[in-house]
Amino acid sequence: MPSRELVQVSPQVELCVQAFGHRDGPAVLLIGGASRSMDWWDIGFCDRLAEATGGLVIRYDHRDTGESTWYPPGHPDYTFADLAADAIAILDALGLERAHLVGLSMGGQLAQVAALRESERVASLTLIATSPQPRAPDLPPTTGPLQAHYDTAVPPDWTDRAAVIEYVVAQDRAYAADWPPQEEAVTRERAAAVADRTACVQASHTNHYAMRGHARWRDRLGTLRMPALVLHGTHDPLFTIEHGIALAAEIPGARLLRLPGVGHELPRRSWDTVIPAIATHITDSTNRKDQRWPTASEPETHG
Template sequence: MPGMLTGEEKFVRSGQVRLWTERFGRPDDPTVLLVMGTSTQGIGWPDELVGALVNSGRQVIRFDHRDTGRSDSVDFTTHPYALADMAADTAAVLDGYGVPAAHIVGSSLGAAIGQWLAVHHAVRVRTLTALASSPMGNNPGPAWARAMAGQPAAADELPPPTARFFNHVMDSVKAPRTTVQQRMDAAVQTWRVLNGDVLPFDEPAARLFVEHCYARADNLAAASNHDLAGRRWDDDRRASLSRITAATLVLHGSDDPLFPQAHGEALAEQIPAAQLEIVPGMGHHPFFSPGLTERIAGSIIRHTT
């Protein structure tokens, strides 16, 4: 959170888009590039995790995706983008620091971006860590539609989110969001649901994070464009993950409400020699559950050594 760790901030360009970035550690150390998930600012990677990685002898870079935080917003109607464009942004961050290749650590959508780079620009990826993710070529739409209609998933589909998650989505549509406080309360509740129902949820930490995001965002509404980008299914997303040559660690929670455990298992099965680490009780976003940040940091450090 703010005030705990100080990094070097700068903006880099990816085509016409200006991206906010922050670097920690020594430039001569191996680089870990942290890639956040859908609609989430780069500060979603907590200072505690960044500090642990720096102390282990790594340079760490985190950044705001386009349409989040202090990075530029895009008019999606006139300039729609897809996963490939967000992967190009990610490579541009490395270019901005003169880093030819990095250990890519992605969460959720960020892990799909990592998969895309590992398939299509393997030279940029030293290792890949995929946290709380699913195969980038898996289109969850049909399974979601069946679940929303009360129908079971098809035999060849990965499972849809949990009933509690779906109920939260439906309740969120009806919840009042006319004030900033109401919108922040709704965001905290979403993080609570994503935490899962097994491990404790640190609500004060989540609320502080949400407040910080609101304070630093140039255009909060633009983050919803990530959902639109995520629904674009181009051939480059359907490329076989068997082409990945980078050593890969798949970190997945046993109680992920958005991508149930089978998603992590499927991802590990499709990537040659991938390691699968199932974290008991972990939900979709581990960083508001006490003790999990240290565990995730330890797994990343071991994998990138």
């Protein structure tokens, strides 16, 4: 397994990254959701995606997760925009000119903002289980059962490893459309690894929700000119399928792939669909003759 390394993305911030595959192919940057370290991008998923694309697949720890720079619980000294900028800063640190961004949940929102800010650095977007804007009034809210979980969940003693693991497993169970025993076993094992590797467990579970958000970006999605693929579970309880439909409709030329029976998750049973879809999307984007995507004021050509 490739080793993890700390890269400097600013004078005060180090992020832990891990790369799979080969630098002579397309670069793919995986951007995780809120409070999620790189561990939630399964190693098997990364290996298979690297093989399918023939390139370099990179996963990383957000600030306050894993081995990256962390801040006192409840006091994150960064914003949502800073987390979006981190994605591009990782490319700089690794000497990569451009990358295909693959973001899940909050990671998908960070990918949208990064693409709007640094369009020349983003070869394509793959947006999984995410939304064009959190809490949009025209899109359905969190489903009743998931909201009930939020309302009744009690934060654990963050120093109690077993309690933290149970808390994470219960959260992921609430996000899932189906919860077979093997899925719970995988989640429990991963949650244990995360608890053991995270510098400050409490900060990792609280600070992303305490940071300042980003100004509305949804009305600018129509200016994006890189290929976009939207993958969305039909049973997502956090961002219902309507969020994926709206996102695909608002990014020019975006394609929507519904994942039947999938919730707010990327379960192993979906990989046989998801990995080929992402790989084909990346290959098609890489093979386009015009590698400099037109700006909003230029006509898009398909040469």
